[in-house]
Amino acid sequence: MRSLRVLASSIVLLCSFAVGTAAAEPPPTPEFPVPQPGSPGFLPDLQRWIDRIIPSPIQTDATAGDSAAELAALHAAALPSPVGDPMFDQWPDGLADRTPGELIEVRDIRATAGPLALVPLRSASLLKFRTEDALGRPSFATATLLVPATDWTGPGDRPVLVNNLPIDALGRACTPGYTLAHGLTWDTNSTDFFPPTTQLAALRGYAVLVPDHEGPWMAYAEPYTAGHAVLDAIRAVRGSDPAFDTSRFAMTGYSGGAIATHGAVKLIEPYAPELAEVIVGAALGGVPADFEILSRSMNANLASGVFMAATFAIGRERPEILSAMNNLARWVATSPMKDQCIGVFAIPGVLQLPIDIGANIIDPLRSELAVEIYEITRMAGLRSTAPLYIYNGEQEFWIPASGARNLYNEQCSLGANAVYRSVFGEHVIGAVTGYPEAMLWLDERLQGVAARSEC
Incomplete structure (x- = not known):
């Protein structure tokens, strides 16, 4: 139970950071209470909670309601920045x-x-x-x-x-x-x-x-x-x-x-x-x-930062992975983190977060999409x-x-x-x-x- 509380606290901290970046006003949290660790369906409820309080970083009038256009905009925003050469x-x-x-x-x-x-x-x-x-x-x-x-x-x-x-x-x-x-x-x-x-x-x-x-x-x-x-x-x-x-x-x-x-x-x-x-x-x-073996050995532990970065990077070539990311993951994927080396993107592994917190599908590492990528x-x-x-x-x-x-x-x-x-x-x-x-x-x-x- 203590580990679940730490997990929830870490996720709330990340969400607060993303929301602070994404919106000028705090989210109406009383309407969307934080899912309680240990409750049935905690991770799926947490995924839904994240997407309700954090807006998509690439949602515009041009892409509103158009999932293909939204994915194309997300893909473009997630690509590495120019280095000037x-x-x-x-x-x-x-x-x-x-x-x-x-x-x-x-x-x-x-x-x-x-x-x-x-x-x-x-x-x-x-x-x-x-x-x-x-x-x-x-x-x-x-x-x-x-x-x-x-x-x-x-x-x-x-x-x-x-x-x-x-x-x-x-x-x-x-x-x-x-x-x-x-x-x-x-x-x-x-x-x-x-x-x-x-x-x-x-x-x-x-x-x-x-x-x-x-x-x-x-x-x-x-x-x-x-x-x-x-x-x-x-x-x-x-x-x-x-x-x-x-x-x-x-x-x-x-x-x-x-x-x-x-x-x-x-x-x-x-x-x-x-x-x-x-x-x-x-x-x-x-x-x-x-990678199916790695999904069991590198997720929700100190290697999770590296595992999440690799999953995201494969999504640059296979955008169906990007479409399975929730708004928290989309903010990270379009932030300066998209240009970092392993010495930086490995650091979030200290939080030992499961990849579920960045997904918008249930049990993402055992999903139909995951099996296809494996x-x-x-x-x-x-x-x-x-x-x-x-x-x-x-x-x-x-x-x-x-x-x-x-x-x-x-x-x-x-x-x-x-x-x-x-x-x-x-x-x-x-x-x-x-x-x-x-x-x-x-x-x-x-x-x-x-x-x-x-x-």
Whole structure:
């Protein structure tokens, strides 16, 4: 009962803040009493109470009574704000006439990326290229290609490691591409540099490709968006520089970066079949491969801020999620929170609020909409043509190892070449204990050693 009282107090505080922002006069609370914790139907009653006392932030005369227009206005208001750099902000003309992976613009960023790379670079290029969003519509993405100053003396063209970093962000300034192009900012993610995957790869003579895999709408955790962006980044490199015509590409990603890697390897065959012989391996750890599992492990606890942000960000590509948000969630989604990095939007997790407080449907994580999103984002039945090295902390409590093991078993049943390693630790410790062997496995793939499946 005490926890319910704390929950109710936290919700009332949030609602009071939203109402104070939304309306000049306080709501007529005597007419709409706060639902009492412990009463039957507490959460559904609370959802209705929230929508009765808080007006929608985007309701106007033009959208009144028109749900489609209201949703379109909400979607537009929930998109990330411009950062003032057309490379990241500007949608190019004629995207539909371009092919996926076609290069749109290149910027030399060695002056800013060089000091951050910590290893001598021959070149550092910010690439902008055509890709597709989660629904297959023309879009664009950016990626950074870092080429070390040392000559490649191995066989064939210089190999490329695709480093899918855990961007885990809602704002464009949080991306590694923005940091490498503009220098360190308060929004720079520490995981851009630790573990030092980019530096270790460059010291081995490999080029490093760092995709901004959330796309221009910053669709954090959406695997189709991320997968398209990663594969089209590889296409952009191969199509624009003959030095990489015969290069081997391998990719790695942990946590949020594993979402991008998971999406990319499953889309090779249906989306970029010409890369099947080019991508020689993929290592992914701390794998959020099944969001239904995460709905049970990350909701109503310290991880709930991250879980809610990911749900909202997927809604930028799949607006049916936005339509299920109540007015409190809509105020948050259109506030400055929409441009924050994980260091900010994770903070509300201390309130340990369930996602129900931001929904306008009953039991949202078990709803028909949720089941549909789980199925889509699981990407079930798609086989990776690239060999896989999958690892997960056995003591994981927010991203349980069962999701990674299920992915391994699925890929084995589909005939993929795969390895699974259970490593010691939860999410942070597991990232450290699983890292050395994953890097050694990737190094062998980039050196041309064939992967041995353990299926």
